[in-house]
Amino acid sequence: MSYITKSPWIIHYDGSSCNGCDIEVLACLTPMYDVERFGIINTGNPKHADIFLITGSINEQNVSVVKQIYEQMPEPKAVAAIGICATSGGVFKDCYNIMGGVDTVIPVDVYVPGCAARPEAIIDGVVRALGALDEKKKAMEKRPHETTTAAEAVANLDRMGLPDGAPPEPLEELVLPGDDIEVKYFGTQPDDESADDSKNSGSGKEEA
Template sequence: MGLGLVKWSRIKSPWILHFNSGACNACDIEVLAVLTPRFDVERFGMLLKGSPRHADIIVITGSVTRQIRDRLVRIYEQTPEPKFVLAVGNCAGTGGVFQQCYNVYEGVDKVIPVDVYVPGCPPRPEAIIHGVVKLLQKLQEAS
């Protein structure tokens, strides 16, 4: 019962932290667009938080440049458990068009574990919401 309540609250109140790990801005503006009236993810109880301490889901956009790698790890460490990572856009997935550039790590999963990938360049806001819903499904299924 208590655990069920906790699980329910986690699904109903996912707070996100947006982290740009060297993206081209396209995914970032779509992530922002998701918060605005047209799509309004606050419907799901999602809030954009500034401090990693307050966040549950780290939304990462971008191909992880070499300079930002350590910061990314640090932000990940600062986020309290349970935490989830949503890699938005194909740069965050595999490096996308920046594969085989010398200064990128080709994907967030090379550095920290990723829970859901949202392909797209950039994904439409609907696709990002779909990714979040997928993540919440994963939470639901996890015992």
């Protein structure tokens, strides 16, 4: 029996949301609806999380952020898209800066519509995500020594649009205080890197 569904930890990220669904997600943790009695904790660290609650739709700025959070979560993981903006773009679907709902960048297990989604609906969505998590855990237990096969790993990378195969370059030597290293910024970057980077956040693949 899988204990992972007994006390799932969630990580919450807001990608271009108006905050309505975010405060309802936080309201689930507070004494009125109180999901902490089920052992659900809102953690700030993706590496500790089981369920990714995402609100708001995707725009060009936060594509890489959402992907990085998703990649850092260990398997098995589930994603719940909270609110109609995360499901499909909502009332902002025709805006010039909106790409669409969350499923344009990462696979989603549960969609919770609403504007703003009510805490009861959010809790219902999390419970269904637990079901999905349970199935994934059972599928993982069939192969006890590896989480994914090599072919599945390549397929995962393909689906997320990342280059496959090549491992990250290992650091050749220790970096000591006082060394001059090139600072990489976090976030998306315009294609020509000759632009002055010190005043904007350029992109970097952040080594986790």
